[in-house]
Amino acid sequence: xxxxxxxxxxxxxxxxxxxxxxxxxxxxxxxxxxxxxxxxxxxxxxxxxxxxxxxxxxxxxxxxxxxxxxxxxxxxxxxxxxxxxxxxxxxxxxxxxxxxxxxxxxxxxxxxxxxxxxxxxxxxxxxxxxxxxxxxxxxxxxxxxxxxxxxxxxxxxxxxxxxxxxxxxxxxxxxxxxxxxxxxxxxxxxxxxxxxxxxxxxxxxxxxxxxxxxxxxxxxxxxxxxxxxxxxxxxxxxxxxxxxxxxxxxxxxxxxxxxxxxxxxxxxxxxxxxxxxxxxxxxxxxxxxxxxxxxxxxxxxxxxxxxxxxxxxxxxxxxxxxxxxxxxxxxxxxxxxxxxxxxxxxxxxxxxxxxxxxxxxxxxxxxxxxxxxxxxxxxxxxxxxxxxxxxxxxxxxxxxxxxxxxxxxxxxxxxxxxxxxxxxxxxxxxxxxxxxxxxxxxxxxxx
Numbered sequence: 001x002x003x004x005x006x007x008x009x010x011x012x013x014x015x016x017x018x019x020x021x022x023x024x025x026x027x028x029x030x031x032x033x034x035x036x037x038x039x040x041x042x043x044x045x046x047x048x049x050x051x052x053x054x055x056x057x058x059x060x061x062x063x064x065x066x067x068x069x070x071x072x073x074x075x076x077x078x079x080x081x082x083x084x085x086x087x088x089x090x091x092x093x094x095x096x097x098x099x100x101x102x103x104x105x106x107x108x109x110x111x112x113x114x115x116x117x118x119x120x121x122x123x124x125x126x127x128x129x130x131x132x133x134x135x136x137x138x139x140x141x142x143x144x145x146x147x148x149x150x151x152x153x154x155x156x157x158x159x160x161x162x163x164x165x166x167x168x169x170x171x172x173x174x175x176x177x178x179x180x181x182x183x184x185x186x187x188x189x190x191x192x193x194x195x196x197x198x199x200x201x202x203x204x205x206x207x208x209x210x211x212x213x214x215x216x217x218x219x220x221x222x223x224x225x226x227x228x229x230x231x232x233x234x235x236x237x238x239x240x241x242x243x244x245x246x247x248x249x250x251x252x253x254x255x256x257x258x259x260x261x262x263x264x265x266x267x268x269x270x271x272x273x274x275x276x277x278x279x280x281x282x283x284x285x286x287x288x289x290x291x292x293x294x295x296x297x298x299x300x301x302x303x304x305x306x307x308x309x310x311x312x313x314x315x316x317x318x319x320x321x322x323x324x325x326x327x328x329x330x331x332x333x334x335x336x337x338x339x340x341x342x343x344x345x346x347x348x349x350x351x352x353x354x355x356x357x358x359x360x361x362x363x364x365x366x367x368x369x370x371x372x373x374x375x376x377x378x379x380x381x382x383x384x385x386x387x388x389x390x391x392x393x394x395x396x397x398x399x400x401x402x403x404x405x406x407x408x409x410x411x412x413x414x415x416x417x418x419x420x421x422x423x424x425x426x427x428x429x430x431x432x433x434x435x436x437x438x439x440x441x442x443x444x445x446x447x
Contacts, residue, residue, distance in 0.1 A: 024439060028439050032437055032439075034437065038245075039330075043330060045245045045331075048245070048250070048432075048434075049244055049253065050427075051243075051244045051420070051423060052076070052104070052423070053075075053076065053101060053241065053244070053416070053419045053420060053423060054073070054074055054075050054076070054101075054241045054242065054243050054244075054416070055072075055073075055074040055243070056071070056072070056073055056074075056242065056243045056331050056332075057069065057071065057072035057073075057074070058071050058072075058331050058332050058333050058334075059333070068333035068334050069333075069334060070334045070335045070337070070340075071329075071331070071332035071333070071334065071335050071336050071337045072337055073242070073337045073338060075097065075100060075101055075241060076100050076101060076104055076105070078100075079337075080237075080238065080337060080338070080341065081337060081340070081341050083097055083100075083237075084234065084237065084341055090226055090230065092209040092210075092211055092212070092229060092230065092233040093233065093237055094209060094210050094211060094233050094236045094237050094240070094412075095112075095115065095116055095119060095209060095210065096112060097237055097240065097415075098176060098240065098415045099111070099112065099115050101240065101241055101415050101416065101418075101419045102169070102172065102173070102415070102418060102419050102422065117206075118173060118177075119173065119176070119177045119206075119210075120177075120205075120206025120207065121177075121206060122173060122174045122177035122178060123177045123178060123180075123181055123204040123206060123213065124203070124204065124206075125178060125181055125182075125185075126153070126156040129149075129152070129153075129156070130185055130201065133148070133149055133152045134149060134182070134185045134186055134189050135189050135193075138186070138189035138190040138192070138193045138194060139186075139190060139194075140190055140194060140403055141274075141403075142183060142186045142187055142190065142403050142404055142406070142407045143270055143271075143273070143274035143279075143406055143407060143410065144274070145182075145186035145189075145190070146179070146182045146183060146186055146270060146407060146410065147267045147270045147271060149182045149186070150175065150182070150263055150266055150267045150270065151263055151264070151267050153175075153178070153263060154261065154263035154264075157171070157263075160261055160262075160263060161261050162261075163259065163261060163262075163425060165422065165425060165426060168262050168421060168422060168425060169418075169422060171262040171263070172262060172414075172418035172421065172422070173418075175262070175263075175266055175414060175418070176414055176415055176418060179410060179411045179414050180204070180210055180213050180214045180217070180411050181204050181213075181217070183214075183404055183407040183408070183410070183411055184214060184217040184218055184404075185201065185217075186407070187218075187401060187403055187404050187407075188200070188201060190403065191401075198220075200220050202216060202217045202222060204217060209229070209233065210233070210236060210411070211229050211230075211232040211233035211236060212224065212229050214232065214400075214408075214411070215228060215229060215232065215398065218399065218400065219399070225352065227348055227349055227352050228349065228352075228398055230345065231345045231346070231348065231349045231394055231398070232394070232398060234341070234342060234345045235342065235345075235391055235394055235395075235408070235412070236408070236411060236412040237412070238338040238341060238342055238387060238412075239338075239387070239391075239408075239409055239412035239413055240412040240413060240415040240416050241413070241415060241416030241419065242413075242416065243331075244420055246278070247272050247273075247275070247277075247278050248269045248270075248272040248273040248278060248279070248413065248417065249269070249413075249416055249417060249420050251268050251269050251271075251272040252265055252266070252268070252269045252417040252420050252421055252424075253420055253421070253424045253432065254268075254432045255268045255269075256420075256421045256424040256425060257424055257428070257430065257431045257432040258431055258432075259431075262421065265417075265421055266414060266417060266418075266421075269413075269414075269417045270410060273406065273409060273410055273413065274406055279406040279409045279410070279413075280405070280406050281325065281326070281386075281388040282326070282388040282389075282391045282392035282395070282405050282409075283392065283402055283405050283406070284325040284326075285325045285326040285388055285389055285392045285393075286392040286393070286396065286402065286405075287318075287319075287325075288312070288318055288319075288324070288325045288326075289361070289362075289392075289393070291317070291318045292305075292308060292309075292312075292318075292361070292365075293361070295308050295317070296308050296361075299357055299358075299360050299361040299364065300360060300364070302364055302367075302368060305361075305364055305365065305368060306368050306372065309324060309365065309368060309369060309372055310372060310376075312324055313372060313373065313376045313377075314376070322376075324365070324369045324372075324373060325388075325389075326385055326386060326388050326389030326390075327369045327370065327373060327383055327384070327385055327386070327389065328373065328383045328384070328386065329384070329386045332384065332386065333383075333384070334384060335384045336384060336385065336386045336387055338386070338387035339384070339385050339386055339387045339389060339390065342387055342390055342391070342394075343390060345394075346359070346362075346390045346393065346394055347359060349394060349397050349398075350393075350397065353397045355397060358393070362389070362390065362393060366385050366389070369383070369385075370383040370384060391405075391408075392405060395408060
């Protein structure tokens with residue numbers, strides 16, 4: 001076709017044809033009782049499986065009636081708040097809770113030490129992998145870079161296609177260990193080649209935790225504070241699992257059910273997570289907050305802030321989408337338990353970093369937004385901040401670049417993906433195959 005404009009015109013024309021021929025009337029979904037997005041008319045997920053790994057609670061049954069309640073998140077029978085509170089003040093618990101999710105029970109002290117040793121040994125990438133894979137084609141899309149690396153790691157595994165439980169567990173633990181390295185190295189390569197910045201590659205330290213390794217590998221001087229490590233560790237712990245129905249975890253179970261290998265399964269989950277409707281939400285929060293800062297002069301002035309938030313909801317400010325990002329959740333109503341827990345650590349970090357004014361802005365938005373959203377949208381089920389409302393702010397204070405925000409989600413969530421892969425392998429050998437009803441019209445070929 002020669003010129004790009006000609007190709008663009010062609011694709012625009014054919015795209016219009018696709019839209020015309022693929023459009024299905026919403027009336028047909030109602031007529032046949034098909035739940036869009038596997039959700040019912042109230043937004044509740046359609047039941048597609050059973051799990052012992054985690055549980056999400058957003059309503060309580062009182063006198064036979066469902067009522068909204070403060071959200072609860074449970075890992076293997078324990079409330080996530082209780083798990084975090086059970087840790088010592090300066091203890092980093094990501095690895096211990098990862099063991100709980102994977103194995104289904106807390107480790108003994110000797111089991112925990114052995115688990116930590118294995119994770120430390122697995123952090124090291126294969127010889128020349130950084131040079132031959134990560135550095136070859138850097139990209140600002142770190143999720144794509146990581147996904148390519150995950151698939152490439154299969155080439156270094158003599159048992160890549162072995163889907164036995166013991167081998168799949170070994171592969172999952174290995175990937176959990178290597179994800180922070182893949183993320184940070186992927187960013188370092190991009191920052192060097194594309195941003196013309198200096199590149200310093202620190203080897204992971206087997207004696208450090210996941211959170212500590214991330215901070216150490218990202219910083220030229222390798223230094224970090226205890227508050228920084230604890231806050232990041234808590235963020236990772238709160239993101240590591242969220243029920244079997246979230247998009248990327250369901251993807252994990254679907255691909256696992258086909259008999260596919262661990263590397264392909266986790267790569268598929270990564271592709272699902274990177275979508276802006278799933279793992280990229282905190283970036284939109286940060287973009288919105290930057291816009292609010294440029295238009296609101298006094299963060300303590302709730303009238304001024306409320307007026308600008310109303311403009312955002314009316315589509316007259318920010319991106320015109322009429323959304324206050326970080327507010328509301330598909331499952332939780334009165335509150336997101338992850339946000340409730342996380343806020344304490346956000347406040348501590350903001351105090352250490354001298355960001356109290358920014359924290360005030362976040363808190364005032366948290367106070368004002370639910371009522372404004374409820375009024376504008378006629379939402380009565382309740383709207384509250386979700387964990388993404390604060391996670392981007394934390395990553396910014398920790399000096400983690402925005403290109404790594406979704407990757408940090410993946411570093412945590414691979415624990416949940418791994419647990420669900422193992423449960424799917426153990427519980428069933430049936431491939432997941434939901435039905436689609438054809439509403440295609442019959443045609444006659446014209447001669």
